[in-house]
Amino acid sequence: MLHLASWIRECDDAHFARFFALRPDLRVSNARLGPVALAGTHGLLLTGGPDIAAEFHAEPPAEPALIMDAEPARDAWEFAAVRAAVARGLPVLAICKGVQVLNVALGGTLLLDIRGHDLPEMKSANVQPLRYAAGARHRFEMVNSSHHQALDRVADGLEVEAWHADDGTIEQVRLRDFPWGVGVQYHPERDMAYAPLFADFFAQLTS
Numbered sequence: 001m002l003h004l005a006s007w008i009r010e011c012d013d014a015h016f017a018r019f020f021a022l023r024p025d026l027r028v029s030n031a032r033l034g035p036v037a038l039a040g041t042h043g044l045l046l047t048g049g050p051d052i053a054a055e056f057h058a059e060p061p062a063e064p065a066l067i068m069d070a071e072p073a074r075d076a077w078e079f080a081a082v083r084a085a086v087a088r089g090l091p092v093l094a095i096c097k098g099v100q101v102l103n104v105a106l107g108g109t110l111l112l113d114i115r116g117h118d119l120p121e122m123k124s125a126n127v128q129p130l131r132y133a134a135g136a137r138h139r140f141e142m143v144n145s146s147h148h149q150a151l152d153r154v155a156d157g158l159e160v161e162a163w164h165a166d167d168g169t170i171e172q173v174r175l176r177d178f179p180w181g182v183g184v185q186y187h188p189e190r191d192m193a194y195a196p197l198f199a200d201f202f203a204q205l206t207s
């Protein structure tokens with residue numbers, strides 16, 4: 001059986017369960033519910049959540065008061081998980097907060113508060129238009145991106161694949177020179193239209 005490590009909020013369980021059900025050979029270990037070691041896992045899923053705690057940023061945040069509802073224990077697990085997964089070449093799918101964790105863990109920085117990306121209609125409706133780099137493998141014309149932080153300086157190990165079509169906010173990256181690693185600022189777990197992204201990720205999980 002394939003083993004996927006993650007930290008998934010209770011409010012997101014049902015969203016992800018629809019996609020996990022497509023792969024009955026997949027066992028998902030949720031670090032929110034108990035200790036999860038990366039040894040023996042076949043992939044890492046980084047999911048949405050609160051802001052990264054100030055002590056985990058690559059550079060001390062200029063305005064730490066902008067950081068909301070941080071969970072340092074979760075951050076500690078996710079940052080260690082990213083480094084272990086990258087060192088082992090494991091497939092990584094990073095979603096919303098997850099792409100921010102991926103960027104910061106690899107040395108990048110964040111914009112701590114941006115406007116116009118957390119309106120109620122953006123939470124589940126695919127209303128934000130994207131523009132893509134030529135080499136982007138996964139393309140969704142409109143996405144359900146809902147966030148108040150975003151990538152600023154992109155880590156050296158990442159390559160930008162998509163931006164918000166209007167303001168240039170980074171919405172998708174991939175791990176450069178890596179077997180398979182994708183990070184998205186939007187929420188593919190909230191709509192089955194994103195099934196091809198999950199299918200591609202699951203296909204990379206090999207024992």
